[in-house]
Amino acid sequence: MVDVTEFLCSTTQMAQISPTFSPLYRQIRGLILQALESGEWRPGQVIPSEQELAARFSVSQGTVRKAIDEMAADNILVRRQGRGTYVASHTDPRQMFRFLRLVPEEGELLTHPKSIPIDCWRAKAGHEAARALGIETGTPIIILRRMLQFSGKPIVGDEIYLPEEIFRGLDMEMLQAWNSSLYSLFETRFGLRMIRAQERIRAIAADRAAAELLRVEEGTPLLSVERVTYTYGDKPVEWRRGVYSTADHYYLNDLT
Amino acid sequence: MVDVTEFLCSTTQMAQISPTFSPLYRQIRGLILQALESGEWRPGQVIPSEQELAARFSVSQGTVRKAIDEMAADNILVRRQGRGTYVASHTDPRQMFRFLRLVPEEGELLTHPKSIPIDCWRAKAGHEAARALGIETGTPIIILRRMLQFSGKPIVGDEIYLPEEIFRGLDMEMLQAWNSSLYSLFETRFGLRMIRAQERIRAIAADRAAAELLRVEEGTPLLSVERVTYTYGDKPVEWRRGVYSTADHYYLNDLT
DNA sequence: TAGTGGTCTAGACCACCGT
DNA sequence: CGGTGGTCTAGACCACTAA
Numbered sequence: 001m002v003d004v005t006e007f008l009c010s011t012t013q014m015a016q017i018s019p020t021f022s023p024l025y026r027q028i029r030g031l032i033l034q035a036l037e038s039g040e041w042r043p044g045q046v047i048p049s050e051q052e053l054a055a056r057f058s059v060s061q062g063t064v065r066k067a068i069d070e071m072a073a074d075n076i077l078v079r080r081q082g083r084g085t086y087v088a089s090h091t092d093p094r095q096m097f098r099f100l101r102l103v104p105e106e107g108e109l110l111t112h113p114k115s116i117p118i119d120c121w122r123a124k125a126g127h128e129a130a131r132a133l134g135i136e137t138g139t140p141i142i143i144l145r146r147m148l149q150f151s152g153k154p155i156v157g158d159e160i161y162l163p164e165e166i167f168r169g170l171d172m173e174m175l176q177a178w179n180s181s182l183y184s185l186f187e188t189r190f191g192l193r194m195i196r197a198q199e200r201i202r203a204i205a206a207d208r209a210a211a212e213l214l215r216v217e218e219g220t221p222l223l224s225v226e227r228v229t230y231t232y233g234d235k236p237v238e239w240r241r242g243v244y245s246t247a248d249h250y251y252l253n254d255l256t
Numbered sequence: 257m258v259d260v261t262e263f264l265c266s267t268t269q270m271a272q273i274s275p276t277f278s279p280l281y282r283q284i285r286g287l288i289l290q291a292l293e294s295g296e297w298r299p300g301q302v303i304p305s306e307q308e309l310a311a312r313f314s315v316s317q318g319t320v321r322k323a324i325d326e327m328a329a330d331n332i333l334v335r336r337q338g339r340g341t342y343v344a345s346h347t348d349p350r351q352m353f354r355f356l357r358l359v360p361e362e363g364e365l366l367t368h369p370k371s372i373p374i375d376c377w378r379a380k381a382g383h384e385a386a387r388a389l390g391i392e393t394g395t396p397i398i399i400l401r402r403m404l405q406f407s408g409k410p411i412v413g414d415e416i417y418l419p420e421e422i423f424r425g426l427d428m429e430m431l432q433a434w435n436s437s438l439y440s441l442f443e444t445r446f447g448l449r450m451i452r453a454q455e456r457i458r459a460i461a462a463d464r465a466a467a468e469l470l471r472v473e474e475g476t477p478l479l480s481v482e483r484v485t486y487t488y489g490d491k492p493v494e495w496r497r498g499v500y501s502t503a504d505h506y507y508l509n510d511l512t
Numbered sequence: 513t514a515g516t517g518g519t520c521t522a523g524a525c526c527a528c529c530g531t
Numbered sequence: 532c533g534g535t536g537g538t539c540t541a542g543a544c545c546a547c548t549a550a
Contacts (some may be wrong), residue, residue, distance in 0.1 A: 016525080023537075023538060023539090024538070025538075025539085026541070049515075049516060049517080050517070051515095051516090052514080059539080059540090060539065060540045061540090061541085062538095062539065062540065062541080063538085063539060063540080065517085065518090066538085066539090068517095073329075074512065075512060079514090079517065079518090080516065080517080080547090080548085081516075081517050081546070081547050081548080082515080082516055082517065082518095082546070082547030082548035082549080083516065083547080083548060083549080084515090084516060084517075084548095085513095085516090085517080093374065098511075099511045101509075101511070123452070130378050138538070152481070196510065196511060196512050197510075197511040198508070198509070198510050198511065199508070199509045199510075199511060200506045200507070200508055200509075201479065201502075201506060201507035201508075201509065202479070202502035202506050202507070203459040203460070203478050203479045203500075204459070204475050204477050219475075221459035221460050221461050221477035221478070222459050222477070223457065223459045223479075227511075244459075246457075246458035248458050250456040250457060250458050251456070251457035251458070252282035252454070252455070252456055252457075253357075253454070253455045253456075253457065253509055254452065254453075254454050254455075255354075255355045255452060255454065255455060255483075256330065256331060256451040256452050279518075279519060279520085280519070280520070281519075281520085305534075305535060305536080306535080307534095307535090315520080315521090316520065316521045316522070317522090318519095318520065318521065318522080319519085319520060319521080319523090321536085321537090322519085322520090324536095333535090335536065336528095336529090336535085336536080337527070337528050337535075337536050337537065338527070338528030338529035338530080338534080338535055338536065338537095339528080339529060339530080339534095339535065339536080340529095340534090340535060340536075341535090343537075503539070508519080513549100513550085514548105514549095514550090515534105515547105515548085515549090515550105516546100516547080516548080516549100517546085517547080517548100518544100518545075518546070518547095519543100519544085519545070519546095520542105520543085520545100521542085521543080521544105522539100522540100522541090522542095523539105523540085523541095524538100524539085524540080525537105525538085525539085525540105525549085526534080526536105526537075526538070526539100527535100527536085527537070527538095528534105528536080528537095529533105529534085529535075529536100530532100530533095530534090530535100531532080531533090
């Protein structure tokens with residue numbers, strides 16, 4: 001174990017020379033994050049044991065533990081007692097619709113919704129999409145429309161905007177061949193792990209397109225849900241606008 | 257420091273005899289929670305130092321620390337380096353509208369909304385209210401209507417259902433004399449600390465009452481936000497139904 | 513049985529705060 | 532300056548898993 005003051009930067013020095021000081025366990029977190037970004041450990045796989053990581057980074061097991069604790073709280077890693085620590089994955093059935101807050105009015109939390117692709121084409125980023133994705137207006141993007149069915153009924157319509165640079169090769173064929181969640185597709189085919197998202201919700205009246213898709217009257221109040229999804233380093237990689245029918249479903253949100 | 261196996265229940269014994277086993281730090285958390293419920297330390301006040309609590313409960317400081325860590329993550333306690341650990345309070349300006357997710361379309365996150373009481377009366381719990389509050393139908397309750405103004409404009413209308421037993425004495429006079437958030441009033445006058453809440457969100461069309469209150473056309477799509485708020489022990493103590501105008505505001509939600 | 517994460521302890525030192 | 536929370540370490544033992 002090296003002396004703390006010799007590692008990376010001593011806490012004392014950092015505190016004095018820089019306002020971006022961070023404790024050792026946060027630096028370790030950064031190193032683990034780096035390894036994850038580089039693809040050293042893939043979603044669903046085990047990462048090395050705490051002891052091994054402690055040796056690798058020349059810190060105590062307790063410090064590695066605290067770093068992993070934080071990352072587990074952020075849903076980046078998953079601890080499994082007796083087995084090891086795993087890279088979180090949207091392919092895990094329990095994480096599959098992690099960001100979907102819509103639930104049926106009557107129970108049925110057990111049944112997963114089904115994603116039906118409608119169409120998919122290439123385009124150039126407009127003003128709004130560019131701002132949401134943090135790219136230049138005019139940058140090539142892929143636009144994808146899909147529907148979400150609960151128990152066979154269309155409840156959600158989504159229009160999804162993706163930077164073409166990251167999602168090169170995504171097309172209808174690939175979408176139709178995939179019968180699971182979109183994020184698990186993104187993870188599996190493009191190595192993209194979604195860490196967090198932010199939604200902006202409004203009430204709107206159904207326009208003709210939405211009314212036809214969700215089989216409701218034109219003008220029916222619907223939830224408009226705009227979502228920006230972020231990968232490592234808080235980089236936005238997806239923007240979507242959705243319309244939710246809330247006749248038999250509601251958006252459930254826990255406030256803490 | 258007593259031997260762990262002599263404290264409350266040994267982990268080994270508990271694991272064998274009971275499925276409700278919990279580690280020491282979680283039992284300590286329970287004891288601290290008990291002290292909070294009993295009113296031993298009030299919102300905004302300092303609680304004893306980690307060392308003192310460790311001595312009081314005959315465990316190590318590290319174990320107390322872990323208990324407090326959890327409670328700080330749950331917004332029950334607030335740590336302040338160099339000063340001590342405080343009981344979280346809705347009277348704190350930063351916590352005042354902790355559960356309100358509605359934000360203006362254009363910046364202005366700095367300005368707080370203003371709560372305007374409309375009326376307040378006693379009634380008996382209907383079926384819905386009783387179910388939400390976990391009480392018998394017919395139990396005396398207080399119903400309170402109020403409006404929330406952003407920059408002077410009416411944006412939210414709330415109908416709030418409160419068990420009369422807990423909120424005895426709440427009336428228009430008290431409401432009008434209070435020019436801060438409702439939860440800070442509840443905390444100050446009724447000793448009720450709100451820990452968490454759950455919201456169910458739907459899109460609805462404005463009925464006449466909502467339209468008049470929020471000064472929109474009848475039929476305008478609005479957010480319907482139902483909230484149940486819980487105090488210690490996950491006891492529901494408030495049910496509210498709100499309508500939000502989302503023409504110039506939106507409901508912001510972080511997904512993790 | 514070996515290896516992993518989970519808990520608990522004890523002690524050292526640092527950073528921050530009020531006096 | 533003394534007291535508080537914050538970080539880091541080292542080591543013991545427990546609980547869970549898989550082979």
